[in-house]
Amino acid sequence: MKLTIWGAAKQVTGSMHLLEVDKYKILIDCGLDYERGTRVEDNEAFPFNPAKIDVVILTHAHIDHSGNLPTLIRMGFEGQILCTAPTADLAELLLLDSVNIFLGKQRKRSNRHSRGGSSGPRPLYLQKHVMETAEQFVTIAFNKPFRLNGDVEVELIPSGHLLGAASVIFTVSEFGHKRKIAFSGDLGRKSYPVIIDPQPLPAVDFLVCESTYGGRYHSRDETIEEVLIRTIEETCIKNPGRLIIPAFSIGRTQALVYSLNKIFSTGKLPPVKIFVDSPMANYATDIFRKHHDMLNEEATSFYKHNGDEFEFDNLYYVQSMKESKTISNYLEPCIIVSSAGMLEGGRIQDHLYHNIQNYYCTILFVGYSAKGTLGHRLLRGDPFVHLRDKELAVYATIKRTDNLSGHADHADLINIIEAQDKKQLKNIFLVHGEPESMEIMKDQLEQNGYSVSIPEKGQTFII
Template identity: 70%
Template sequence: MKLTIHGAAQQVTGSMHLLEVGQFKILIDCGLDYEKDRNIQANENFLFKPEEIDVVILTHAHIDHSGNLPTLVRLGFEGQILCTPPTADLTELLLLDSVNIFMRKADKGRKHRKGKFNTAAQPLYLQKHVMDTVERFVTIGFNKPFRINGSIELTFIPVGHLLGAAAAVFKVIEDGVEKSIAFTGDIGRKNYPVLDDPQTLPPVDYLVTESTYGGRLHTKDKTVEQALVETIEKACVKEQGRLIIPAFSIGRTQSLVYSLNKIFSSGLLPPVKVFVDSPLATRSTGVFRKYHYLVNQEAQDFYSKRGDEFEFDNLEYVESLKDSRQVSNYFEPCIIISSAGMLEGGRIQDHLFYNIQNYYCTILFIGYCAKGTLGHRLLRGDPIVHIKDRELAVYATIKQTDVLSAHGDHDDLVNTVKQQDKAKLKNVFLVHGETSSMQALADALTGEGYAVTIPAKGVSYLLS
């Protein structure tokens, strides 16, 4: 076997790993890299020929794992894309949303270049390419071995993180010898709202694992509900202001809405109006309802006793752009949940534009913000930010909490590796993390006696 890391090498985004078994080529994930100096077109530069890939394995729907699939198809890939059923449905929604984002940016670029030589970036792919991609999805359930060919077997193991998210575990017969390798995708955490805990992976010879929170521990002294109650009480009850929560439409929003449902239905706070301003969040919540049998037992019990965990009094899903703009005219205390989580586009930018200079507004970040994004600039304390062609002073209160992070922390990552048989596991490859996070995790694992590699992009490793 030969392994080449083509994406998320010493950075977080752009997951893409090539596994070669003889002449058979398997691509694990094909995500958008949005850390390439903001040049989206750089995602066309595959270091392999797309037409030579035999099959793609998709661990989960998030755009840094799925977002470059239509480019792969557009440039010649003709094989199947294997994933779980929820991943197929959620990925379709995310990819179509990406097309809309590309088109808006292209239109904006053309307007700025009006009357000049037009160098506006063209969309990376179009709706046609997304639909061509969706047609290639073949879905496989969890813990059901699937034979890709006569010598390669794939099993999806649930890892939490997102509905349908899976580790891809391969058993390979090569030259009469059985070998095994697992790709974790993104690893979730225990006791996370809506989602089941990650399952233990079977023993393997090689492990390719994410390292997002290497060297960092999540807050342990507060539950999700306690942290939210504390912030809402100050922002909306005592100060009678508004709380804006940027949240990814798929996964984070559903966990947040469920947590708010538990808070308000239990009377922990007086009623506060909650707006979910993201059509994508509304549609993806429908996917969570469709696969309700995959949510965790707590959420299923809540549904049995109190009804839909994604609906409650004073909760409003905002659909039209007109209604979204009316939210700005709602002057009572309220909570606004909107996408995108890193503030790079979406309706959240409108809410920021009208509220960033509001002393009675709190902006609560509940997820990771990549370097270079507006979210990252706000979190590092920039006093002035650029929003919708204007430079605006930041008067709103900026807060962050990790209680709703869907990634396992340093201890979770270490424990994932320690569940492996040390005598069998030959090497651990670290991907999907900043260099400092990878090094901290590598140091911890080396100290436990594991062989660890931090791959460079495009470097190949022979797996004997």
């Protein structure tokens, strides 16, 4: 059995791992690599022949895990893509959005070209390639072994990171022996709104584990409801202000809306108008409703007693751009939930433009903002930001909470790994994290008696 790490090696994006059992080739995830310095077109340079891959296992829908699947298919892959049903639906939605992003960038380059600049490369893939990808999805249930061939069996177990997200467990029969290798995918947190808890991994011989939050810990002093109640009271109840919450459309927005539903439907705060202004979030919420039986026990219980988790009085899902623009004319205190979470594009930029100089506005970040993004500049306290070709002074209050982070933190990751039998677990391969995070995890795990590797991109291990 041979394992090659082709993506998310000493970085976060571009997850892609190749497992070879004899001549049978299994690709685990096929994500877009969008690290700084990587060109979109670099994702076409697969280090293997896509036509020779027998099957793909997709852990979850996020673009850094699914975003290069249409390219794989465009370049010759004809096999099945195995994943859970929610992952298939959400991945199709995200991949179509990627096409729109590619085309938008191409239009901007074309405009520059018409003024004497370069037109730039063509889109990585088009809508027809996404449709071909969707046709190759084969959905399988959690916790039900699925035989790939005579020697390999795969099982998906909940990882808790996103609706339908899975860790992947392979049982491989070679030379009369059975061995297990697990790919963690992205691991979530316990008691996260709406999403089921990550399921403990079974005892395995090898573990490929994410390390996104290695060395970092989530704050545990307050719940997300407590943070929201306090912030809404300060912004919208005691003062006639606006609370703007940048949130990723898939996962984060649904968790946030459900938390707001619990607050307002139980009378913990007086009514406040809430606008959800993200077309993709609206589509994603419908997918959450479609797979309602896969939400966590608290959410399904809430549904039985209170109805739709994602619908309540004073909540309004904005549809058109015209409706979005009219929000600036709403003069009462309100809450605006909009994407993108790092403020790089999307309708959120319109709301920022109209409110960044409003002393009565609070911008509450509920997720990570990468270096170089507008979100990161606001969080570090920049006094001015550039919006719509203008330098605007920042008078709004900037706050953040990590209570809605969908990733397991350092303690969670270590606990998941150290639940493994040291005698059986022969090696841990750390992926999907910054080098510093990996080194911190490696040091602690080795001190506790585990064997740990931090693979280079393209490094192969005989296991």
